[in-house]
Amino acid sequence: MDWFRILHQMFFGGLAAMGFGVLFNMYRHHLLWCGLAGGLALGVRTIGLQLGWSLEAASFAAALSVGSVVTVLQERIGVSRNILDVAGCIPMVPGLFATKAILGFFALTAPVPKNADETLITSVEFFLRVAFTIGAIGTGLAIPSLLLRVLARKR
Amino acid sequence: MGNRQAVMEIASLEEIAMLAMEFGRILMECGASANIVDEYVGRAATGLGAERVDLRVGYASLAITVGVGGEGITRMRKVGHLGVNQRLGQAVRGLVRRLENESLTLKATREELSRLVKETPRHPxxxxxxxxxxxxxxxxxxxxxxxxxxxxxxxxxxxxxxxxxxxxxxxxxxxxxxxxxxxxxxxxxxxxxxxxxxxxxxxxxxxxxxxxxxxxxxxxxxxxxxxxxxxxxxxxxxxxxxxxxxxxxxxxxxxxxxxxxx
Structure with a gap:
């Protein structure tokens, strides 16, 4: 386990989440929670990747962790769950893959595309990776709140 | 007399519907998901006196049916650009909770909501x-x-x-x-x-x-x-x-x- 790498990813994941927290107009005293959520997400995802999991599985585990912790602590923190867990998971949104997939599709429409087969396979791979990772993050975040709603109805 | 009472009920239902949807519009524009909008609009309308509330949450519009007793009306309104504003969203949810707990009047609620929209600060x-x-x-x-x-x-x-x-x-x-x-x-x-x-x-x-x-x-x-x-x-x-x-x-x-x- 590369602990330096895990700490590095947690630090910059937290920083990215805090930056987006400012963009989302969060209160200054909530930004720290935002950073912790981002750090937790990147920590769990990096550990998962180092254990040999796929990006999608690691992202799902990370989002589930953030969603669960935020759902449990939201009353104490006083931040809306919706925004805090989204801000925490923002650093995991695969924007690089999404952009590269679309750029790859653009390249295929050139009059004489270079390495068309390879470009197509790579672009489709990136596209699928984006779709599955986003699906994993969204589902991981939604499960704790949906379970909480079921429990609240039973009470 | 009966006619006048009916007119007052309809006017009051109109105000409840429009104010409840104003809560929904602001929450949508602050980045809330449909479940949150549905929950808080329902709570706001009930807090304002509605007995039945049904909301349709669309991308660019909201539609609501509110009812009291045998009366009911359906109204619709536009929603603006869907951005993200956590402070305002949280303040609006807080106002819904106050509406439930402190029994605010419709006029006071509307004024407080306007104040929140105008005065909730943003980062420079x-x-x-x-x-x-x-x-x-x-x-x-x-x-x-x-x-x-x-x-x-x-x-x-x-x-x-x-x-x-x-x-x-x-x-x-x-x-x-x-x-x-x-x-x-x-x-x-x-x-x-x-x-x-x-x-x-x-x-x-x-x-x-x-x-x-x-x-x-x-x-x-x-x-x-x-x-x-x-x-x-x-x-x-x-x-x-x-x-x-x-x-x-x-x-x-x-x-x-x-x-x-x-």
């Missing part, structure tokens, strides 16, 4: 620019952009956010803004990273435009589908996909200008 623009720059530079580190490209990504993304803020303030179309900002940020980040001797210029160019990736609508789209609002979820997903295409066009133009990539 330059603070947001710097924070977004730092977030994108951090994204860059997560994507293994080398250290020499850290400052170029920071500067280009902060400038990109500043330009985005100015253009949106002037009501320029949000998709056009995405392309302009993506071109500017990716070009500047790529140029500065190259001059600094970076070996990850292509990743630096993409990192600088990640401020444009609409994360909240993207995750809300899934919340909405999973929460039983597939129409709204799909509308959000289409909007996100369109933004990503316009973003990619900007990066593509930036790559052509710098002679990078395809």
């Amino acid at each position: 623009g330059w603070v947001v620019d710097l924070a977004v720059g730092l977030a994108c530079a951090s994204f860059g580190r997560l994507l293994e952009v080398d250290w020499v490209a850290f400052l170029p990504v920071f500067g280009a993304a902060a400038l990109g956010q500043c330009v985005r803020r100015q253009l949106l303030h002037r009501h320029v179309n949000v998709f056009i803004v995405a392309t302009v900002v993506a071109f500017l940020a990716s070009f500047l980040a790529g140029l500065a990273a190259r001059l600094a001797g970076s070996e990850t210029v292509d990743k630096a160019m993409v990192s600088a435009v990640l401020l444009l990736v609409p994360g909240v609508p993207l995750l809300n789209a899934q919340y909405d589908v999973l929460g039983g609002y597939p129409t709204l979820g799909n509308a959000r997903a289409v909007w996100v996909a369109t933004i990503l295409v316009f973003l990619a066009v900007g990066v593509w133009l930036g790559q052509i200008a710098l002679g990078e990539g395809h």
Whole structure:
């Protein structure tokens, strides 16, 4: 386990989440929670990747962790769950893959595309990776709140 | 007499419906998912005196039916640009809780809601620019952009956010803004990273435009589908996909200008 790498990813994941927290107009005293959520997400995802999991599985585990912790602590923190867990998971949104997939599709429409087969396979791979990772993050975040709603109805 | 009472009930239902939808409109525009909007509009309408509430949450409009006794009305209203504003969203939810607990009158609730919209503070623009720059530079580190490209990504993304803020303030179309900002940020980040001797210029160019990736609508789209609002979820997903295409066009133009990539 590369602990330096895990700490590095947690630090910059937290920083990215805090930056987006400012963009989302969060209160200054909530930004720290935002950073912790981002750090937790990147920590769990990096550990998962180092254990040999796929990006999608690691992202799902990370989002589930953030969603669960935020759902449990939201009353104490006083931040809306919706925004805090989204801000925490923002650093995991695969924007690089999404952009590269679309750029790859653009390249295929050139009059004489270079390495068309390879470009197509790579672009489709990136596209699928984006779709599955986003699906994993969204589902991981939604499960704790949906379970909480079921429990609240039973009470 | 009976007729007058009926007119008063209808007027009062009208006010309840419109004020409850005002709560919904603001929550939508603050980045809330459909479930949250439905819950808080229902609570607001009930707190204002409605006995039955049914809400339809659309991408660009809300429709509500409220009823008291045998009377009921249905009203609809437009929703503006769906942004993200956590402080205002939280304050509006707090007002719904106050409405339930303190039995505020309709007039007092409306005045308080207007006050919240006018007075809820925002971070200064330059603070947001710097924070977004730092977030994108951090994204860059997560994507293994080398250290020499850290400052170029920071500067280009902060400038990109500043330009985005100015253009949106002037009501320029949000998709056009995405392309302009993506071109500017990716070009500047790529140029500065190259001059600094970076070996990850292509990743630096993409990192600088990640401020444009609409994360909240993207995750809300899934919340909405999973929460039983597939129409709204799909509308959000289409909007996100369109933004990503316009973003990619900007990066593509930036790559052509710098002679990078395809």
